Amino acid sequence: MTETAEKPVEEMTFEEAMRELEAVVTRLERGDVALDESITLYERGAALKKRCEEELARAEEKVAQITLDADGTPTGTKPVEGM
Structure with a gap:
């Protein structure tokens, strides 16, 4: 496989997990x-897929929490519960 094959899935970045899944x-x-x-x-592969899904969900949640001002300019982020 790859150099990440020995790395625990739960410690992988999204990019590492995606490369190994491929x-x-x-x-x-x-x-x-x-x-x-x-x-x-x-x-x-199933564990890697789950890791990728979790990381994507986390990123989507962070993006959803970005607050915008009246002009649509990001003004900061709101804390996400459980993160």
């Missing part, structure tokens, strides 16, 4: 992986 999908699509390894890759 590598996992490529390997699975090639179909030249043994069944046991395919299962392991699929499980890793």
